[in-house]
Amino acid sequence: MKLLFITPMFDDETYKNILRKTQKVSPGQKFYRLMYEGLLANGLEIIPISFSLNDYREEIVSNSKIRYCFGTGKKSTFSKFKLIYNLVKLISRNVDKDTKVICDAESIFGLIASIIVKKIKKIKVITVVTDFPNNVYSYSASHKKHNKVIRNLKTKINEIKLHFYRKADAFILLTSYMSDVVAKKNQPWIVTEGFSDSKLLSKEEEVIPRKGKNIVYAGALNGKSGIMTLIGAIKRIHNSNISLQIYGSGNLVDNVIEEGKKDSRITYNGVTTLDEIVNIEKRAFLLINPRPAKEEFNKYSFPSKTMEYMSSGRPVVTTRLAGIPEEYDRYLFYVDEDEKNMAIQLEKIIQLDEQKLNQKGMNAKKFVLYRKNNIAQAERIKEFIRIL
CATH class of the missing domain: 3.40.50.2000 (Glycogen Phosphorylase B;)
Structure with a gap:
């Protein structure tokens, strides 16, 4: 079985370079690295794909096994659509009829690209849901500073994101309660709270x-x-x-x-x-x-x-x-x-x-x-x- 693994995971050396540059920790780095290594250990053929709106090409190490897709660093609507378009092309080149896709739900551009390819190539997409967009936004410190129009707009955007979550064929969830929100079409799901490192x-x-x-x-x-x-x-x-x-x-x-x-x-x-x-x-x-x-x-x-x-x-x-x-x-x-x-x-x-x-x-x-x-x-x- 061949898997495309579309997540915010960087190889370790590239991640260290990005960390030095940005001083920002990626919450998903360790979670997805352990999942990836665990799936490899179980004999699966995996093509890892990672992406970002930011341009981190200078931070990539030459021997990385991960296929990267980066934006320009700009947050314009055009830049976002261009990243999705490039991801669709990258994913499409690496799938056949037996390929299945695991993708991170919060990395919305990768999720949208995966759902588009799913429709075209008739493949199965399994979404890993570690949080919901409304939760992410509702607890940001700037939430109360926005006026009602902006809050309503953000809420609508989060509803659209959740709509794409629900387009998946199956889910990997952190808790069973999550199924009530995403599995609206009775899609199958499995719970894994996280991973400890087997090397220990x-x-x-x-x-x-x-x-x-x-x-x-x-x-x-x-x-x-x-x-x-x-x-x-x-x-x-x-x-x-x-x-x-x-x-x-x-x-x-x-x-x-x-x-x-x-x-x-x-x-x-x-x-x-x-x-x-x-x-x-x-x-x-x-x-x-x-x-x-x-x-x-x-x-x-x-x-x-x-x-x-x-x-x-x-x-x-x-x-x-x-x-x-x-x-x-x-x-x-x-x-x-x-x-x-x-x-x-x-x-x-x-x-x-x-x-x-x-x-x-x-x-x-x-x-x-x-x-x-x-x-x-x-x-x-x-x-x-x-x-x-």
Whole structure:
């Protein structure tokens, strides 16, 4: 079976070059790299295609196996249609009657191009849905600044995007709740919350020295991440031995830096590569995700950082998100999403016996490495696609 893999995934060296240039982290990079490697390990013939409106041709390494399609960097309507047109040509050249396409739903130009080729070539398109466009927009910091006309226009655009999501023949989803939104024609779907890296299975357990009780957050710094609530909770804990180390990008970076000036325990460390983040997480005392839990969109989300955190072997603290299945409960520490209770619960966790904390972290690691690794998950996806 031949697959076209149309996602925002870059090869590792090209991604590092882009990261140095833009200082912006791509949330899908690790997710799709692990899916791709898992599918390859299951014997599938795959042609990976990646694209961007931005022109990153100078950042591409010469030995890349990925076929790239870039725009001019301009965001004009003409530039967007030209990118879609070029993607249609690239996809069409690489499909035959037995080809199936996996594409990222959020990368809307690739999705539109895939749906166009699907109509022409009569191929099957499987869409990976990691978020919905309304969720992405509704929680942007600038949302309330727009007037009603602009908000209505953005809502209409998001409805159009969702229309294209639903044109797929099948779906790979993060949670079962997502099927209620996208599978309107009863299309088949499969759930995979994410992937741990199977390469970690062959590595011996490392004994890593730790200094102090550093709590690490690595992820988006925006209104829906809960980062400011976490900072407020840390400031309520009167313990000079703890520190909060923050990594990531977003529109709240300046706010985070300002909070660090007020409390020396809070440090913003910028953005860094995936490999460096993994090493940082292994050395943390606790890893935390303070994402607000009561919002409706959480039913449709399983944060990729949860899987990444659990793979590190360190104890993981998170709010109780609706998209996290019950089988994860025994491996996680849960905290409330309000600042006061989060502080109280965090303080109790910090005071637990360190051996108990370490064991919880190692049990979580074993769970995701054996049950949720990318080769095992990709085997399920392969069988799902095969019978379409």
